[in-house]
Amino acid sequence: MKPIRPMFRYDAEAGYPSVADCALSRRSFLAGAAAALGTALLPDPEAIARSRSRWLRTDIPVNHRLKGCSWRRYVEKLIVQTRSKRLHRFLRQDAQRKAARQAVMAVLQQHSCADTEDRKKLERLERELGRALVRVYRTRTRRTVARPLVTLVMGRRRSLPNPGFSATRPPRPVPHP
Numbered sequence: 243m244k245p246i247r248p249m250f251r252y253d254a255e256a257g258y259p260s261v262a263d264c265a266l267s268r269r270s271f272l273a274g275a276a277a278a279l280g281t282a283l284l285p286d287p288e289a290i291a292r293s294r295s296r297w298l299r300t301d302i303p304v305n306h307r308l309k310g311c312s313w314r315r316y317v318e319k320l321i322v323q324t325r326s327k328r329l330h331r332f333l334r335q336d337a338q339r340k341a342a343r344q345a346v347m348a349v350l351q352q353h354s355c356a357d358t359e360d361r362k363k364l365e366r367l368e369r370e371l372g373r374a375l376v377r378v379y380r381t382r383t384r385r386t387v388a389r390p391l392v393t394l395v396m397g398r399r400r401s402l403p404n405p406g407f408s409a410t411r412p413p414r415p416v417p418h419p
Contacts, residue, residue, distance in 0.1 A: 311355035318397030
């Protein structure tokens with residue numbers, strides 16, 4: 243049997259040295275370890291930029307039927323996306339949410355169902371809703387903020403709103419005793 247000896251050179255694979263050739267000095271080992279530790283402990287600049295530019299989302303329930311829509315189609319909610327943590331916190335407070343909802347309802351009552359069917363009119367409506375939210379925020383806090391992205395979510399009712407409701411005829415009058 244042939245004795246096993248470490249090889250110092252490989253004929254076929256010249257790029258891979260043997261273990262005997264890789265004797266590290268103490269200084270190079272410490273320098274490599276320090277570099278690896280430094281990259282592991284220091285935060286990634288891209289991660290910092292991503293965390294700063296993160297969009298915060300708030301849903302505002304509306305449940306409003308626009309003029310000209312059938313009783314089935316209605317505005318279910320608004321999705322508000324902003325980078326401002328203060329505006330996000332503002333919209334999540336119950337007292338402020340009520341004021342924001344009133345501002346949103348004032349804008350929605352000026353528009354009709356046809357505005358949600360045309361893309362340009364829908365974008366204009368969403369911009370107006372964002373401006374209304376910023377107006378409420380500014381009047382309450384005296385701070386300025388960039389206009390948030392607002393998405394209008396339309397819903398579709400599957401059943402009648404109440405048992406006595408008819409889409410074709412007005413409701414029956416209730417007799418008084």
